[in-house]
Each structure stands twice: as structure tokens, then as C-alpha cells.
Amino acid sequence: MTERFGGYQNEIYLQGLGGTFPPCSTDATKLEESAREILEPGPFWYVAGAAGSGATARANREAFDRWRLVPRMLTGATERDLSTTVLGTPMPAPVLLAPVGVQSIVHEGAEPAAARAAASVGLPYVMSTASSTSIEDVAAASGEGPRWFQLYWPTDNDVCASILARAKAAGFTTLVVTLDTWTLAWRPNDLDHAYLPFIKGEGLGVPLSDPVFRGLLEKTPEEDAPTAILRWISMITGTDSTWDRLPFLREHWDGPIVLKGIQHPDDARRAVEAGMDGIVVSNHGGRQVDGAVASLDVLPEIVAAVGDRLEVLFDSGIRTGADIAKAIALGAKAVLVGRPWVYGLAHAGEDGVRHVLRSLLADLDLTMGLSGHRTLADLTPASLRHA
Ligand SMILES: Cc1cc2nc3c(=O)[nH]c(=O)nc-3n(C[C@H](O)[C@H](O)[C@H](O)COP(=O)(O)O)c2cc1C
Ligand SMILES: CCCCCCCCCCCCCCC(=O)C(=O)O
Numbered sequence: 014m015t016e017r018f019g020g021y022q023n024e025i026y027l028q029g030l031g032g033t034f035p036p037c038s039t040d041a042t043k044l045e046e047s048a049r050e051i052l053e054p055g056p057f058w059y060v061a062g063a064a065g066s067g068a069t070a071r072a073n074r075e076a077f078d079r080w081r082l083v084p085r086m087l088t089g090a091t092e093r094d095l096s097t098t099v100l101g102t103p104m105p106a107p108v109l110l111a112p113v114g115v116q117s118i119v120h121e122g123a124e125p126a127a128a129r130a131a132a133s134v135g136l137p138y139v140m141s142t143a144s145s146t147s148i149e150d151v152a153a154a155s156g157e158g159p160r161w162f163q164l165y166w167p168t169d170n171d172v173c174a175s176i177l178a179r180a181k182a183a184g185f186t187t188l189v190v191t192l193d194t195w196t197l198a199w200r201p202n203d204l205d206h207a208y209l210p211f212i213k214g215e216g217l218g219v220p221l222s223d224p225v226f227r228g229l230l231e232k233t234p235e236e237d238a239p240t241a242i243l244r245w246i247s248m249i250t251g252t253d254s255t256w257d258r259l260p261f262l263r264e265h266w267d268g269p270i271v272l273k274g275i276q277h278p279d280d281a282r283r284a285v286e287a288g289m290d291g292i293v294v295s296n297h298g299g300r301q302v303d304g305a306v307a308s309l310d311v312l313p314e315i316v317a318a319v320g321d322r323l324e325v326l327f328d329s330g331i332r333t334g335a336d337i338a339k340a341i342a343l344g345a346k347a348v349l350v351g352r353p354w355v356y357g358l359a360h361a362g363e364d365g366v367r368h369v370l371r372s373l374l375a376d377l378d379l380t381m382g383l384s385g386h387r388t389l390a391d392l393t394p395a396s397l398r399h400a
Contacts, residue, residue, distance in 0.1 A: 025375055036361035039372045041332045044356035048119075052359055055208030056118040060355050062202035065303025073299055073330030076307035080339045080397045085385030093381055094388050095374070099347045100187050100269040100290055100324055102159045105135045106374050107347035107389060108337065110354055110366075111298075111328050112163035112189060112273075114143025115216035119359035124218070125154035127358055130366035132158025134374070139163050139189055139349065142176070142249070145215060147222035152183035161187040163273070165194065165249040170261065172248065175225035177265045188266045189293065193274030195253040198301040211246055214238055220245045259287045271326065274301075276311050278318035281325075291324040291346075298329050298351050309340065313394070316344030334376030338384070342392040 025039065038044055049057050063070035095106040110131050116123040124146045131138035132155050140151045142165040152160065162185035167173045177188070203209055210216055220226045221234050226245065234241035262270055271291035272284050284292050294315050296308045308329035316325050327345035331337060332353060340348050350373065357369035386392050 025371060035372075036364045036368050037357055039368070041353035041356075041369060041373065044353055044360070044369070048356040048359050052119060055203075055206045056210075056359075058202035058206055059115070059118060059208055059210060060352060060359075062200055063299040063303070064198040064200055064301055067299065068303055069296055069305045069307070070299025070330075072305075072307040073296070073309065074332070076309035077330060077332075077336050077339060079400050080309075080343075081400050082335060082338060082342075082380070082384045082396060083398055084383060088385035088387065088391075090382045090385050090387045092387070093378055095378060095381065097347060097389055099137075099326070100271070102137055102161070102186060104137060104159065104347070106377060107341055107345075108370070108373065108377075109137045109139055109161070109326070109347060109349045110370075111349035111351040112139040112141035112191070113351060113355055114141040115145060115210040116355065116358060117145035118210050118215055119355060120362050122358075122362045124151050126363040127354065127366050128154040128158065128160070129156075130354075130357075130363045130370065132156050133367055134370045135159075136370060137161055137187075140180075140185065141165075141216075142219050143211070143216040144218045146218040148176070148179045148183050148185070148219060149222070150218070152185070155184075160185050161189055161271075163189040163191055164262075165191060166254055166258075166262075167248045168252050169226075169229070169248055172220075172223065172226045172229070173261070174265050175223055176219060177262075179223070181266070181268070187269045187271060187290075188262065189271045189273050190262060191273045191297075192254075193276075193295070193297050193301045194250075196250045199303065200300070212242065214242055217242065217245060220248075256283055256287060259289070263288065271324075275315065276306060276308070278311075278314050281315045281319045281323075285319055285322045289323055291326060292319075293326045293328055293349060294345070295328045295349070309343065312340065312343045312345060334373060334378070334380040337373070337377045338380050338386070338392055339397060341389055342394060342396045344394075 097107045124144045128138045137159040139161045141163050162180040269290035273293035275292040296305045324346045327340045328349035331350050354366045354369045357365035
């Protein structure tokens with residue numbers, strides 16, 4: 014049965030009062046530290062690491078600290094309604110699981126475990142093109158849960174069309190096109206640990222199960238894995254697409270399309286002009302351009318630039334309920350969360366992911382209630398002050 018948001022605060026408190034320990038910390042800001050103890054250095058740094066010196070990853074967190082909520086009293090916020098609908102997808106709270114590839118490097122259950130956890134809480138799971146598992150297997154694990162599909166855009170149009178058709182047939186409703194990772198950034202942690210999961214054959218669940226991609230190969234991936242891996246890598250990296258390629262996606266996807274990785278108001282306006290349905294204001298969790306602006310710092314100007322002409326989602330740096338409330342107050346319709354639930358997966362598989370998600374939702378619910386906000390619409394720039 015699908016569990017819906019509501020009562021998680023009580024449930025988590027009751028577990029604690031009853032002496033039951035959670036599968037991992039209830040504080041997402043502590044999960045990185047404990048994940049370091051259980052993961053090998055290569056996988057740990059792949060997840061926790063960022064581009065270059067890590068300046069942008071730190072800036073993402075610092076940006077949240079520069080905003081403070083101003084609690085209001087006697088607003089009757091005893092009962093809250095955190096539910097929303099984003100691009101036709103109803104959700105119990107404005108939170109999605111950000112697309113994360115190569116999950117098999119932290120847990121053998123990988124994407125199906127995370128997708129099951131998301132479905133059990135009712136939150137949308139955004140499946141990555143770089144998943145370790147096939148589209149169809151993730152869809153089966155999602156069951157009735159909402160699911161979106163994230164595209165790393167293959168240069169080969171036939172392969173791209175095949176992947177989109179499979180995602181559509183498997184019940185993925187919304188397409189998230191990631192623009193900021195057309196090649197992998199300078200990531201010293203991965204180089205120092207000689208750890209590039211793709212080269213080792215991780216994160217290939219989508220192409221290896223794709224008949225059109227397989228049809229391009231002279232030998233099957235089982236016979237000649239290195240050639241298949243390099244063919245796929247060269248198809249999804251090394252070539253930056255341009256705005257005039259977007260109509261191809263519209264032609265092959267009849268649901269909403271969201272561009273992920275927008276950081277400039279002019280790019281947000283171009284997304285409107287291109288007829289896109291949404292954007293994710295994101296710097297990929299600081300994993301791509303070291304020294305780039307914090308994602309939260311550009312959110313207000315991007316929201317002002319597009320108004321309600323498309324839906325603005327946000328990610329990069331969300332760790333607490335207060336962070337979610339701040340992003341919503343600054344104009345995001347919903348947020349995507351990345352590393353915290355991946356650490357939950359590393360700690361305890363499906364249960365770990367579920368615990369991280371429930372904790373975030375309970376934290377958001379309490380933060381809203383105690384600061385006098387009954388619904389998401391009550392969260393506005395007036396709810397915040399600069400620290
Ligand atoms: C290990 C890892 C793998 C990721 N893989 C993808 C991916 O396949 N596709 C994508 O669009 N973003 C990917 N991202 C970026 C996330 O979707 C998201 O933008 C980022 O994690 C948000 O920042 P946060 O981790 O601070 O929440 C990945 C992030 C991590 C940590
Ligand atoms: C010989 C050159 C090797 C370059 C290896 C490039 C591999 C590219 C794969 C890109 C997908 C990235 C998916 C995960 C992600 O978004 C992230 O880690 O962040």
C-alpha cells in the first residue's frame with residue numbers, strides 16, 4: 014500500500030520513544046560523515062565530491078544560511094497541507110528525488126530500491142539515464158509511484174528516440190533534460206582515487222538494454238564490453254547540444270519537458286521561448302562548474318524573469334526542511350534532493366532512503382507549522398529575512 018505524507022513526525026518520534034533506532038541519522042547534514050565510514054573511498058568521493066576545489070558545493074550550503082525564516086504566531090497552522098501538483102504530477106509535498114546515476118556503486122539494490130522507497134512515500138522518482146538498471150526494471154519497482162525520466166541526450170537521434178519511447182511506454186510522465194553535464198567536469202577526487210564508474214561499466218542499464226543502441230554494435234556488449242562502453246560514453250558526452258535541437262525532443266515526447274541546469278535568467282527566458290514546460294535551477298550540486306554561483310542565489314532573479322510562464326524547480330544543497338521552505342519562499346514550485354537519499358541508500362538500502370525522505374518531510378512539516386505557514390502558498394519572500 015502506498016503510504017502518504019502525514020503523521021511521519023509522530024511515526025518517527027514514536028519509533029524513537031519506543032527505543033527503535035533509525036537505520037541512519039535523522040539529520041541529513043550528518044549522513045555524509047557516516048557514509049564515509051561505510052563506503053570505499055572511490056564510491057564515497059564519487060558521491061560526496063564536487064567539481065574542482067568544491068567552492069560551488071560549499072556556496073550552495075552557505076546561500077541557505079544567508080536566509081532566515083521569520084516565524085509568525087497564532088496563525089492556526091496546527092493542520093498543514095504540503096501537497097502540490099507539478100506539471101500534472103500530484104505529490105504529497107514539494108519534493109522529488111533528483112536523478113542520480115550509478116547507484117550500484119553504493120548499494121547492490123541500486124535504483125529499484127530507491128524507486129520503491131520513493132513510491133512508498135508518494136514522492137516522484139526521477140530516473141537517470143546513467144542508471145545501473147533498465148528503464149523497465151525501475152518502472153516495475155516504482156509500481157503506482159509517480160515517475161519522471163532524466164535524459165542524458167545521445168547524439169544519435171535513433172537511440173535517443175528509442176530511449177524516449179521506452180520511457181513513455183514504461184509510464185514515465187515527465188522528461189527532465191540535463192544540460193549542464195555534456196561532459197564530465199574537472200573532479201579531482203575521482204581522479205585521485207582513479208575512480209570513474211562508467212569506465213568500469215557502471216551506470217549502463219539504459220543503453221545495454223536498448224535494442225537500437227545494441228544494433229549499432231558489431232559485437233554484443235557481452236562479447237566486447239569496452240567497445241560498447243566507449244561507444245555509449247562518446248554518444249552522451251563531448252558534444253554540447255544547442256537550443257535548435259529542442260524541437261526533436263518535443264517531437265518525441267508528448268508529456269511535459271523540463272530543462273535541468275539553468276543558472277541564468279536569459280536561459281530561463283529561452284526555455285520559455287522554446288516552449289518548455291519547466292526548468293530546474295541547478296548547478297548539479299556543485300559537481301560541474303567549480304566557482305559557479307550558488308543555485309539559491311540565482312533563484313529569485315530567474316523566478317522574476319519567467320513569472321508563471323513555466324514551472325521553476327530547484328536543486329543543489331537542500332539538506333533540511335527549512336532549506337525546502339526557503340527555496341519555496343523564493344519562488345520554487347518544488348525541490349529535488351540529491352546526495353542525502355543516496356547516503357540513505359548506502360546505509361540501509363530502501364529503508365535508508367525511506368527514512369531520509371520521511372525525515373525531510375517531517376522536518377518541513379514541523380518547520381512550516383511552527384513558523385506559522387499552513388500551506389505552500391503561505392511561503393513567500395515575506396517569510397524570510399537576509400541573515
Ligand atoms: C552521485 C551523483 C550522481 C548524479 N547523477 C546525475 C544524473 O545521472 N543525472 C542528473 O541530471 N544529475 C545527476 N546528479 C545531480 C543531481 O541530480 C542533483 O542535481 C544534485 O545532486 C543536487 O545537489 P545535492 O546533492 O546537493 O542535493 C548526480 C548527483 C550525484 C551526487
Ligand atoms: C575518456 C574520457 C572519460 C570521460 C568519462 C565520461 C563519462 C560521462 C558520463 C556522464 C554521465 C554522468 C552521470 C552522473 C552525474 O551526473 C554525476 O556524477 O554528476
